[in-house]
Amino acid sequence: MNITVIKANGLEIIKLYIPNLLLYLTKREIEDFIEKGYNYSLTIEEGTHINNFLGLFLQLVKSHFGKGSEIFLNEIKIFDYLIGKFHSVVGENKGFKSLLLGNINDFKQNNFLNSLSEIAALLELTKQYSFLNYEAPLPNGKTIDFQLKNIKTGKEILIDVVSIYFDPLRYENKKGIRKFINHRINTKYDSKVNGLGKSHKSDIYIFPVYHDVSGLHKKSQAILESNKKFLLSIKRKNCFLIKNKTFKIHFFVNSNFEKYNLVAASEYFKLLPNK
Incomplete structure (x- = not known):
């Protein structure tokens, strides 16, 4: 054309x-x-x-x-x-x-899913933060997705979104799925803070967004259910094997549901059909 x-x-x-x-x-x-x-x-x-x-x-x-x-x-x-x-x-x-x-x-x-993840994450974050800047510059010459300000406290925060999309059917072993998610989050964090001082590192958080590329397959859901405790542990306080400050992992629900939204892990497990 x-x-x-x-x-x-x-x-x-x-x-x-x-x-x-x-x-x-x-x-x-x-x-x-x-x-x-x-x-x-x-x-x-x-x-x-x-x-x-x-x-x-x-x-x-x-x-x-x-x-x-x-x-x-x-x-x-x-x-x-x-x-x-x-x-x-x-x-x-x-x-x-x-x-x-x-x-x-x-x-x-x-990967257009990265774009969708950024917008959906920002929409979720505006419940608590005002949006100041996109691709905010860091002292080490890199940029980070969002510079935000807490609506209640006025404290500024820097957030980078990491899209995690893979087929859980390939990770039936608990160690496999945990290792993969930990690696994605930690690698993203390290790529942003390398060369930064301690004071700047303390302002940086990761916002993980999970996409189920298996299309909410029943077996896939069962594997995620078996990792429920681990997935729920991913939050702003340091959690098992994740060395940086991380927001709760959110699931991008874009099939089998009426609207396209990000939902926290706790809400995602409530949405799954009863066994």
Whole structure:
């Protein structure tokens, strides 16, 4: 599909399928994304799967004209839902606009679930924190996802989101699943604090988001149930084998339930069907 067709229809297609994006981004910003994104797509080897917002947008255009699959539409719906939900809770927000611009224009990212995790986590965090900055700079030259301020105490905090997605069916052994989750959280923390002094390290927290790629398979649920005690132990105080300060692990519920939400581990286990 050529640039003329995409330019002529891209904005209207976004208005149709992702209307909430227009709550934060201008027509010009979306048109810039369309042109730059299309030009970038020309540099990618034909047949390469682009698993980011650009890839979803190009699929959306094809599907709109009856030339592609609609399997990907679930992620588009989640994206639009989360943006709308954030707007209804927080309203206009420059930091959130920066987050959206950063995500849609990150053509090299290859996992759109990371983008969804960030937005869903931020939405959950706004229950207790005000949003100050996205991709906040650190003294060691790195950046961290969110700079937030506690609404009650005024204390600022730095949070990085880590997406944990894997098939529990591959980790029936308790040690395996625990080792994997611990490694993901600790590696993310270490990658941010390396080179920082103790005072800066104390402000940094990890927010883990779990995606069940097995599609809530019964056996998968049973494996998670067997690790319930461990999963519930992951919280802001140091827990077993996790050496950093970590928020409670949240589950991204995006199938078998009516709405697309993050739920804490304790709530997730309540949602599972009775045996």
